[in-house]
Amino acid sequence: GAVVSQHPSRVICKSGTSVKIECRSLDFQATTMFWYRQFPKQSLMLMATSNEGSKATYEQGVEKDKFLINHASLTLSTLTVTSAHPEDSSFYICSAGPAGIGSGANVLTFGAGSRLTVL
């Protein structure tokens, strides 16, 4: 089955530093990947849609300059939390989107998540 690898699984950083999280589709190509943020005991909050070869589409209220997304290849999307602050501490999860409507691959496969703690 489809596998999405997310790295790192945990990261602790000092306030003001930047942190990069990688999301890779291991056995399929993903033209679209999604980035979510999840607070304890809450649902997934979509932050942005990462599109290969073009700019990411951000959800309302998500700062583009704060959460930089790059989708340079069909198997890799990265999320960089710039100048991280304690309020950015959260669980970040990526997923790889379906190959296309009617393709038969109409599911979302999630990475294992990345726990960010900003001191």
Place this chain on the structure above:
Amino acid sequence: GQQLNQSPQSMFIQEGEDVSMNCTSSSIFNTWLWYKQDPGEGPVLLIALYKAGELTSNGRLTAQFGITRKDSFLNISASIPSDVGIYFCAGRPNTGNQFYFGTGTSLTVIP
């Protein structure tokens, strides 16, 4: 973005009991997905549904795509302790590539 209505929000049940949860949307969907998330992990796909009225099973789990295309149901039969976790529904409308998520159902199984 749109969030689906998922209920119940939480459940505390005895081992061996059956569980039912559902999701509803205000618009028509062409895909319904059900996921389970363990603490500190990413959601794992349980069942995918693509046709109105479709009923699909995965072991003790059964999910249905509502005939109105605006809802979906997940049932777990004879619950066991390892069923503990948060269950999410996800749906995709007819237009666009976007999936929307339910608010989650937290399941606790008491041995």
